[in-house]
Amino acid sequence: MTDRETLVAWIDRCIAVCLLVLAAAAPVSIAATQTAWAFSILFCAVRLAIVRRRPRWSGIDVTILVFVALTFISSVFSYEPAVSTRKMLTVSLVTIVYLVSRSLDTERMMRRMVVLLLVSCAASTLWTFGVLAVGKNMKVTRLTPDSALRVAGLREDDTILTINNQPISSPDDVSKAVSGLGGTTVPVHYYRLELTYDGSLPLPDLGSDASAALGIVDWHRGRDTRAQGFYGHYTTYSEVLQLIGSLALGLLI
Secondary structure (H helix, E strand, C coil), rough: CCCCHHHHHHHHHHHHHHHHHHHCCCCHHHHHHHHHHHHHHHCCCCCHHHCCCCCCCHHHHHHHHHHHHHHHHHHCCCCCCHHHHHCHHHHHHHHHHHHHHCCCCCCHHHHHHHHHHHHHHHHHHHHHHHHHHCCCEEEEEEEECCCCCHHHCCCCCEEEECCEECCEEEEEEHHHHHCEEECCCEEEEEEEEEEEEEEEEEEHHHCHHHHHHHHHHEEEEEEEEECCCCCCHHHHHHHHHHHHHHHHHHHHH
């Protein structure tokens, strides 16, 4: 085997590793998925520069190329070109189709990617059920009439998500979030009936009993927010579950 063939073989191995990482990260992390995709594209570009094989074009290739070109033109001439052209990064993810179709040359590799994808999705689902069982953030079920939380806009059965951009799961977390702060108010982010709100919480003297100082009579961990997996947003998580569920159904059929 020549040095050139050895180098190409190592590049192929790197592409395979990146594809496996991409499959494992897809149900868990957008950032990790895009990082694996970027490295895969880099290795493919290096391989193309070494091998210099003439690309094979088909009807679907031309269609996708025209779609990308028209999207770029519309971005340049849109009302907000700066915003629209930044969205071209999302359009560039269409290269994942070529990346997978051109790099999956064996059934064994395809099976590995599918297994990693499904196992990672199952792990994310188990994590979601665990979060639901344990609870997340702090739901205030009873407040005193003069509670400082009412001044911030909260009502009973609202769930406090963050105070001063710090996640809140108990009154002790509130003490940690506001300790050492100056000023008279602190930002609070809370959840109510499928919507989130922002308010300004007056800084009370918490003392040794944060619950009493905040006017919290009863609270528990929240279980009413939508499942988000590792993404931090329920819309992204639901779309991923739908796509992977469709893949699993297709494999079953």
